[in-house]
Amino acid sequence: MGIQAENEDYRDLCQQGLVLMQSKCSKEALSYFEKALKIQPNCHEAWYYQGLALHKRGCYEKAIASYNKAVQIKPDYYEAWCDQAYTLSMLEHYEELAVSYVSYYNTLKIEPNCQEAQQKRATIMKDFKLNKDSFEYPEAPLELQIKCYYFGEIQDDNQNELKQCDAAIAGYDLEIDKDIWEEKLRFFWGDELRCLWFRRSNVLMRLGYYDRAIDSYDTALGILEGKRLDYCRFRGVIPEALYNQGVALHHLRHYKEAITKYNEAIEKSWRSLHPLPLYGRGLSLVNLGQIEAAIASFDLALEIKPCYTAVWYAKGTSLEKLERFQEAITCYQKALDISRAFNNQKIELLAIDRMIILKI
Numbered sequence: 001m002g003i004q005a006e007n008e009d010y011r012d013l014c015q016q017g018l019v020l021m022q023s024k025c026s027k028e029a030l031s032y033f034e035k036a037l038k039i040q041p042n043c044h045e046a047w048y049y050q051g052l053a054l055h056k057r058g059c060y061e062k063a064i065a066s067y068n069k070a071v072q073i074k075p076d077y078y079e080a081w082c083d084q085a086y087t088l089s090m091l092e093h094y095e096e097l098a099v100s101y102v103s104y105y106n107t108l109k110i111e112p113n114c115q116e117a118q119q120k121r122a123t124i125m126k127d128f129k130l131n132k133d134s135f136e137y138p139e140a141p142l143e144l145q146i147k148c149y150y151f152g153e154i155q156d157d158n159q160n161e162l163k164q165c166d167a168a169i170a171g172y173d174l175e176i177d178k179d180i181w182e183e184k185l186r187f188f189w190g191d192e193l194r195c196l197w198f199r200r201s202n203v204l205m206r207l208g209y210y211d212r213a214i215d216s217y218d219t220a221l222g223i224l225e226g227k228r229l230d231y232c233r234f235r236g237v238i239p240e241a242l243y244n245q246g247v248a249l250h251h252l253r254h255y256k257e258a259i260t261k262y263n264e265a266i267e268k269s270w271r272s273l274h275p276l277p278l279y280g281r282g283l284s285l286v287n288l289g290q291i292e293a294a295i296a297s298f299d300l301a302l303e304i305k306p307c308y309t310a311v312w313y314a315k316g317t318s319l320e321k322l323e324r325f326q327e328a329i330t331c332y333q334k335a336l337d338i339s340r341a342f343n344n345q346k347i348e349l350l351a352i353d354r355m356i357i358l359k360i
Contacts, residue, residue: 010039014046017053026056044074051080055087063087078110082117089120143310144247144280146205147240158207165200194223198237201244210248217241239265243277246284255284275301279311282318291318309338309347316354325358332358 017032033050036043051066067084071077085104104121107114197220204213221241246261262281269277278301285294298315301308316331332351339348 010036010043010046013039014043014049017049021049021053021056024056026053029053030057042073044070044077044080047073048077048080048083051083051087055083055090060087060090076110078107078114078117081107081110082114082120085117086120144250144283145276146202146247147243147274147276158203162200162203162207165196165203194220197223198241201241205244205248208251210251214245214248217245239269239274239277242268243274243280246277246280250280250284250287253287255287258284259288275304275308275311278304279308279314282311282314286314286318286321291321294318307338307342309335309342309344312338313347313351313354316351320354320358329355329358 013032013036017029017036020026020029020032030050030053033046033053036046037050040046047066047070051063051070054060054063054066064084064087067080067087070080071084074080082104085107104117107117108121111117197216201213201216201220204210204216221238242261242265246258246265249255249258249261259281262277262284265277266281278297282294282297282301285291285297295315295318298311298318301311302315305311312331312335316328316335319325319328319331332355335347336351336355339345339351
């Protein structure tokens with residue numbers, strides 16, 4: 001079969017698939033798009049149409065993958081960007097909404113007059129503002145965010161709060177008979193003591209007293225050791241405390257110990273894996289000169305939160321160290337697009353600076 005005949009075949013298959021979709025036969029349409037892609041795997045339109053059909057079938061993640069293929073082949077394919085954004089919003093997860101917003105942003109960069117993208121981007125931004133606490137991105141690319149699980153109200157005066165925690169802890173007689181103490185720990189006031197130690201540790205982190213914070217977290221975690229945590233209110237605090245210990249060790253330049261804590265935080269995470277320990281581990285690996293391993297850790301963080309601008313920037317700087325300059329520029333461009341979409345001027349300016357230097 002000649003090249004011209006093949007071209008006609010895959011285009012005909014796409015048209016037949018579209019007709020079936022218009023007749024609400026999306027399942028049958030998929031088989032035509034799949035045949036078209038076997039003939040011409042680089043047909044951006046076939047990938048896009050397949051995405052539309054998968055969306056109609058409710059296969060949102062597969063649809064997103066198809067749209068991704070379409071924009072990889074044709075980066076200025078604004079229709080694919082727009083429909084990818086809409087499909088992402090159907091997943092109703094805040095992280096996906098963030099990615100969705102950036103997809104609409106990409107659409108409007110290519111086609112500023114696309115009314116659908118304008119309207120839907122505005123809706124997503126409204127959701128973003130209402131739920132901004134769900135987005136936990138560090139302010140600047142090389143800052144490590146402290147993750148604090150607070151019990152009780154947070155005070156503005158850290159020193160005063162630390163004194164209050166110390167005074168309250170001193171009020172507990174830890175020298176009493178162990179059996180009696182174990183019995184008391186079953187009641188709420190035993191929980192209160194644990195709360196105080198975690199709260200004290202968090203305050204020490206905010207004050208930058210990292211050595212003391214590490215010891216304080218050790219005490220807090222030690223009180224929990226051996227307790228049933230299946231239904232315990234502290235179950236989610238443990239990975240956060242381990243992560244904070246990693247942050248403290250990183251600031252003290254004990255990078256190997258920090259990585260151990262980050263790994264423990266990842267292993268003990270009972271909820272959906274958070275990208276912060278993966279990001280922190282990557283930064284510590286960079287400081288140890290293990291650049292390839294750092295990039296792998298950054299990639300895992302980006303799988304969880306694709307809009308994590310700090311990680312895109314950090315990955316870019318790591319790729320520069322390996323002299324993989326084109327890949328680094330791609331990362332900086334990603335960081336730039338996301339930071340502009342969410343008005344993060346710090347990373348926007350840093351990404352622009354790095355791209356200018358690399359393109360000179």
